[in-house]
Amino acid sequence: MDNHLLWERWIALWNGDLAVGKEILAERLTVHSPKLSDALDPSxxxxxxxxxxxxxxxxxxxxxxxxxxxxxxxxxxxxxxxWQFTGTYRGGLPGATAAPGTSVANRGIDILRTEDGRIVEWWSAAENLTLLATLGLIHAG
Incomplete structure (x- = not known):
């Protein structure tokens, strides 16, 4: 698969087309991404x-x-x-104090390593502090 098409499919996956995952993700993969909460630990x-x-x-x-x-x-x-995302928190994340309906946004960068046209390794770095504060998972001060 062309790398540019792979990226487009990656964004489609994150936009809810989970069927794309079987197409672009290898059976085994390694993720390098910080833990956001006890419920969200990509690593x-x-x-x-x-x-x-x-x-x-x-x-x-x-x-x-x-x-x-x-x-x-x-x-x-x-x-x-x-990438950048915008959206609305629905509620249900353990530990979050944000009300359902809270607007959320974040931006970051992903690096994908492929073998045989499928993602085998994924690095992600994002501006998570604002997101975590918006969700009430961390508190400033």
Whole structure:
């Protein structure tokens, strides 16, 4: 699969097309991403089913729309792009104090490593502090 198409499919996956996961995610994969809460720990993902459960869980607690801000940029087996999401928190995230209906937004960058056209490794870095504060998972002061 062309790396630019892979990125488009990656964004489609995060926009709720979970069937894309079987197409673009390898059976086993490694995720490098910080733990957001006890309920959202991407670094614990080691396979496709766990990745789809994580993404489905995120989509279950918020109505999100992802879009590409930068890229994708691709070289060899690596694809990277900057993304942004906006949406509405639905409620249900353990530990969150935000009311359902709270607007949420975040932006970040993902780096995807592929083998045989499927994602085998994923690095993610995002501006999570504002998101975590908006959800009431951390408190400033």
């Amino acid at each position: 614990a993902v080691t396979d496709r089913d766990a990745a789809l459960a994580l993404i489905g869980g995120v989509l279950g607690i918020a109505d999100l729309h992802y879009r590409t801000e930068v890229g994708p940029l691709a070289e060899g087996h690596l694809v990277t792009g900057g």
